[in-house]
Amino acid sequence: MTPETNEPRPAADNLDDDHYPAFTMGRAAEMLGTTPGFLRGLDEAKLIEPERSSGGHRRYSRYQLRLAARVRELVDQGMSLDAACRIVTLEDQLQEARNLNKQNAPPEPDQPYPPLRGV
Numbered sequence: 813m814t815p816e817t818n819e820p821r822p823a824a825d826n827l828d829d830d831h832y833p834a835f836t837m838g839r840a841a842e843m844l845g846t847t848p849g850f851l852r853g854l855d856e857a858k859l860i861e862p863e864r865s866s867g868g869h870r871r872y873s874r875y876q877l878r879l880a881a882r883v884r885e886l887v888d889q890g891m892s893l894d895a896a897c898r899i900v901t902l903e904d905q906l907q908e909a910r911n912l913n914k915q916n917a918p919p920e921p922d923q924p925y926p927p928l929r930g931v
Contacts, residue, residue: 829873830873830874830875831873831874831875832873832874833862833863833871833872833873833876834871834872834873834874835871835872835873835874835877836869836870836871836872837851837852837862837869837870837872840872840876840877840880843877844877844880844881844884845884846880846884850880850884851870851872851880853893854879854880854883854893854897855870857893857894857897858897859879859880859883859897859900859901860872860876860879860880862876879900879904882896882900882903883896883897883900886899886900
């Protein structure tokens, strides 16, 4: 749905949307090479809160799958699920802050600052 009108978006608009819940739990687990139980664990850890279909089935977005893949890498390296989720959460928050800083940063000057006079 578009936030402005509450009307459904055309299907083609969802193809590039990283937050569109396009993947079922089975497909997401297959893509990540993990089990549905692993994905449920991420939901219980509050790292990922998947959308629910009208039938109550979990649906995952590409963004959520990237987070899950990163957690999977850390768990495979021997980290606990809770620690891996915390690290991924902090990494994601840091990236968001960097993106905001980049958007709000003053434009780069074309020329270096002129030398100070009288110093």
